[in-house]
Amino acid sequence: MGSYAQPPARLVYRLSFTILLVVGLACISFRGYSQIPDSLLPYNALKKLSLEELMNIDVVSVSRHPEKLDGAASAIQVITQNDIRRSGAKTLPEALRLAPNLQVAQVNSSQWAISARGFNNVLANKLLVLIDGRTVYTPLYAGVFWDVQNLVLEDIDRIEVVSGPGGALWGANAVNGVINIITKSSKSTKGLFAEAATGTALPVLGSLRYGGQFSDKLSYRVYGTGFQLGNTLLAKDTKANDKWPMIQGGFRLDWDASAKDKFSLQSNVYGGKPNPDGGDTAVKANGDNIVARWDHKSSEKSDFRVQAYYDHTLRDFGNGFTEDLKTWDVEWQDRHELGLRHVFTYGLDLRVMDHKVTNLELFAFLPGHKTLYLYSGFAQDEMMLIRDRLRLTIGAKVEHNSYTGFEYQPDARLTWTPAKNQAIWGAVSRAVRTPARIDRDFYLYILPGLPLISGSEKFRSEDMLAYEAGWRIRPQTNLQFSVSAFYNVYDNIRSAEPGPPPLNIPITFGNGVKGNTYGVELSATSQLTSWWSLRGGYTFLRKDLSVKPGSNDQNKGSAESDDPEHQFLLQSNMDLPGRIEFGTVVRYVGKLPNPRVPDYTGWDVRIGWKITRAVELDLVGQDLLNSSHAEFIPSSPSSRQIEHSLYGKIICRL
Amino acid sequence: MRYVFVTLLLIINLPLVAQAPLSREYELKAVFLYNFAQFVEWPPTAFSNSEAPLIIGVIGKNPFGTRLKDIVSGEKVNGHDVSVQYYDNAEDIGTCHILFINLPEAKKREQVLQLLKDRNILTVSDAPGFPAEGGMIRLFTRDNKIRFEVNLEVSRAAGLSISSKLLRLADLFTPSKNS
Numbered sequence: 001m002g003s004y005a006q007p008p009a010r011l012v013y014r015l016s017f018t019i020l021l022v023v024g025l026a027c028i029s030f031r032g033y034s035q036i037p038d039s040l041l042p043y044n045a046l047k048k049l050s051l052e053e054l055m056n057i058d059v060v061s062v063s064r065h066p067e068k069l070d071g072a073a074s075a076i077q078v079i080t081q082n083d084i085r086r087s088g089a090k091t092l093p094e095a096l097r098l099a100p101n102l103q104v105a106q107v108n109s110s111q112w113a114i115s116a117r118g119f120n121n122v123l124a125n126k127l128l129v130l131i132d133g134r135t136v137y138t139p140l141y142a143g144v145f146w147d148v149q150n151l152v153l154e155d156i157d158r159i160e161v162v163s164g165p166g167g168a169l170w171g172a173n174a175v176n177g178v179i180n181i182i183t184k185s186s187k188s189t190k191g192l193f194a195e196a197a198t199g200t201a202l203p204v205l206g207s208l209r210y211g212g213q214f215s216d217k218l219s220y221r222v223y224g225t226g227f228q229l230g231n232t233l234l235a236k237d238t239k240a241n242d243k244w245p246m247i248q249g250g251f252r253l254d255w256d257a258s259a260k261d262k263f264s265l266q267s268n269v270y271g272g273k274p275n276p277d278g279g280d281t282a283v284k285a286n287g288d289n290i291v292a293r294w295d296h297k298s299s300e301k302s303d304f305r306v307q308a309y310y311d312h313t314l315r316d317f318g319n320g321f322t323e324d325l326k327t328w329d330v331e332w333q334d335r336h337e338l339g340l341r342h343v344f345t346y347g348l349d350l351r352v353m354d355h356k357v358t359n360l361e362l363f364a365f366l367p368g369h370k371t372l373y374l375y376s377g378f379a380q381d382e383m384m385l386i387r388d389r390l391r392l393t394i395g396a397k398v399e400h401n402s403y404t405g406f407e408y409q410p411d412a413r414l415t416w417t418p419a420k421n422q423a424i425w426g427a428v429s430r431a432v433r434t435p436a437r438i439d440r441d442f443y444l445y446i447l448p449g450l451p452l453i454s455g456s457e458k459f460r461s462e463d464m465l466a467y468e469a470g471w472r473i474r475p476q477t478n479l480q481f482s483v484s485a486f487y488n489v490y491d492n493i494r495s496a497e498p499g500p501p502p503l504n505i506p507i508t509f510g511n512g513v514k515g516n517t518y519g520v521e522l523s524a525t526s527q528l529t530s531w532w533s534l535r536g537g538y539t540f541l542r543k544d545l546s547v548k549p550g551s552n553d554q555n556k557g558s559a560e561s562d563d564p565e566h567q568f569l570l571q572s573n574m575d576l577p578g579r580i581e582f583g584t585v586v587r588y589v590g591k592l593p594n595p596r597v598p599d600y601t602g603w604d605v606r607i608g609w610k611i612t613r614a615v616e617l618d619l620v621g622q623d624l625l626n627s628s629h630a631e632f633i634p635s636s637p638s639s640r641q642i643e644h645s646l647y648g649k650i651i652c653r654l
Numbered sequence: 655m656r657y658v659f660v661t662l663l664l665i666i667n668l669p670l671v672a673q674a675p676l677s678r679e680y681e682l683k684a685v686f687l688y689n690f691a692q693f694v695e696w697p698p699t700a701f702s703n704s705e706a707p708l709i710i711g712v713i714g715k716n717p718f719g720t721r722l723k724d725i726v727s728g729e730k731v732n733g734h735d736v737s738v739q740y741y742d743n744a745e746d747i748g749t750c751h752i753l754f755i756n757l758p759e760a761k762k763r764e765q766v767l768q769l770l771k772d773r774n775i776l777t778v779s780d781a782p783g784f785p786a787e788g789g790m791i792r793l794f795t796r797d798n799k800i801r802f803e804v805n806l807e808v809s810r811a812a813g814l815s816i817s818s819k820l821l822r823l824a825d826l827f828t829p830s831k832n833s
Contacts, residue, residue, distance in 0.1 A: 046681065046682065046685045046725075047685050047688060047689075047725050049685075051686075051689055051693075051819075051820065051823055052823060054682065054685060054686065054689065054800065055799055055800060055801065055823060056799060057678075057682060057799065057800070188797075188799070190822055190823055191822070191823075212822065213822070216825055216826040216828075530678075
C-alpha cells in the first residue's frame, strides 16, 4: 500500500479537493435560475441551457457529418460528444466502447485491449490511434499504452472510428482500423467547466477547464484533470491492488489568422501511476506532448495542412526497466481539385523516434538505445467517373522504416451513389504492420547468456489484403443505417518459433501464421422523436488462422489474439420531463475462445439532472447486470474481475 | 443471434411510425432570441413602466411557428413579462425590444434598419450580410452549431448595453473586415 501515499496519489486528492471546492463555490454563488413548468417538449429543455451549452447543440441532430458519412467509401462510425456524455463513460476506452465496430475489453484498472476486426490483445498491434493528428504509438510493441491517453471527455468533439485498412492514407499500423480522436476547438470551449465525481470504481475525479479569447480571432483554453480509478478484483472479495491515479494538464490555442489561414497549438503534460501487476511498486508513466498545425486554404479548390508534433513519454516499470520515447513528426498534406473530375491529395511525413530503454539483466531490448526513422509519401486521386453517381479513389502510400526499408500500401475504392441518401461502396487495399522493437530486438534470458526468447533479424512485416463492401442509407432525415462486410487475407503474421534441439531455445519471432478473417458490421442511428434517440450496431467476426508449412508456431496460429464472434450495442438517449436526461447503453460481447472468457451483457445507466443552467448532477451505474466478471484474460498479469459500479458527478458550466 | 436481428429491425422500423422531428434550427434560434433578452440592458426609457412587457417582434415570414411564443410564455426578464408580436410592415412596429428580421431582400432589411435607427431595438437576423448592413446580431450556423456575430458599434449607438458574458461567446463584427 506504501506506493499510494506517494506524490501523484496525494496530488490527485489535493487537486480533487480544490476542484470540489471551486465547483461548490461557483455553483453556490451562481444565481439560481427560476423554475419552469416541466414539459416533454424539448424547447423547454433547451431554454434551461446556458448560452454556451446552446452553442454546442447540433443543428442537424442525427449526424454531425452527413456528407462525410454518406459519401465515405469505408466503414466509418462516429461517436459524438453527446453520445459520450450521455453514456456515462469515465475514461477514453469506455467511450470507445460506443463504437460497435471496435473490440474493447477492460483488462484491469488501467489496461485495455482494443482492436478492430479482431486480433485483440493487450499488445494489439493492428490499430492506429490519433489524438488531434498525433499518432499515439509505442514502437516497443507497435501498439498503444492506453493508460496515458487521457482527456477531459467533455473536450472531445467526436471520435471517428474506421474499421478496415487505412494504410494508403495513414501508413503502417493502420491494418485493421483507425481511431481519430478530435477535440473541440478552443473557440467552442469558452467559459468555465468544472466537474467532480466520486463512486465505487472511481474514488475521485476532478477537472477544471477555463476558456476565453484574447481577441475575436485568438481563443484559448487551459485545463487540469486528475482521477483515481479503483481496484479491480483478483477473485470474489479480493482486491487486486491495481488502483490507478493520474493527473494531467494542458492548453490549446486556436488562431484564425485570416480567412485563409488557421493555426492551432496544443500541449498536454501528464503523470500517472498505473499498477497493472498489483505489486508493491506501481509503474510511473509521465510525459508531455505538443502539436502545432497550420491549415491554409489557397482557394475553394485547393488547400494544404502542415503539422508538427513532439511527444515524450517516460515509463518506469518499477522493477528497474524503463522506457523513454521521444517522437518528432512533421507532415504536410496538399489537396487540389482539378477540373470537375479529379481531387488530388498528396503528402509527406517524416518521423524520428528516439527509443531508449534501461534493460534488466534477464529482460532486454538490444540495443538499449535505438533511433527509428520513418519517412513516407502518399498520393491519392479521387475521380468522378459519372458525375454525382460513380466515384473511384485510387491511392498509395510508400513508406520507409528502419527495419524493413520500403513498404507499399495501395488502395482502390469505388463508390456508387444511386441517390442522394445512399451510397454503395467496395474497396480492395493492402496494409502492413511493420516490425516493432519487440519483434526484432527483444531478449529474455533464463540465465545470463542463455536466452529463452531472442529477437530475430528475419522478422518482416505482416501483410494484409482486404476486400470490403458496404451500403449506407439514410431513408429519412432522422434515420441512418449502414452495413459493411469484409474479407481479409493475412500473411506473415507473427509466430513464436522454437530454437534448435535439444532445449528448443531460444524461441524467436517468425512470420509463420497466415489465414483470413471475415465479418459483417451493422450500425444504425435514429432520432425517434425530438426527445429520444437510439444508436447501435452488431458486429460478426470469424477468424480462420493457420500455421504455415515450415513453421512450428508455439502459439498454434492464435496470433496471440482472442476475439468475440458476436458483439451487439444499443445506446438510448432520452430527454425526460424535469430537465432529466436518461441514457442507457446495453452491450453484448460474445465469448472469447482462447483463453476462454464467457460472454456477457453489460448495462450502463446514466441519469443527468440539470438543476439550474449552470449546475448538473449525474448518477451513473455501470455494468449493472453483473456483480463482477472478466472481460479479457491476458498472458500476464493474471486476469481480473471488473466489478459493477456506481458514481455521482457534479458539473458546473459558467 | 436471431434476437439481434429482430431488435435491429425494430430500430429501423420504429421511426416510420414515430413523428418526424421539428426543425431544430429555428427552435434553437428562438431560444437564442429569448437568451439575448437576458444579456442586454435597455435604457429605462425603453419601457413605459417597470411592469411593462419586454417585446420580441418578428418581421417578415414567421419562421418559428408557435415555438417562440411557447418559449417565452410565463417567463420574466428583470421583472418584465415577455411577449411576442408579429409585424408585416416596419411602420407597424410600436414598442419593441428585440426584432427578428426575416426578410430575404437586403434592400428591405436596410429600409427597416433605417427606420428603427434611433430606437432602442436589438435587431437580429440570420441574413448573411446583416451586420454590414447595420444590423446588430446575426445568427448563423458553423460546424453544425448556432453561432452569432455582433456589430457592437450599432448596438452602442442605439443605447443598448450588451453583457460581456454574451460578447465573450460572440464573433465580433468589425467594419474593416467586410468580407
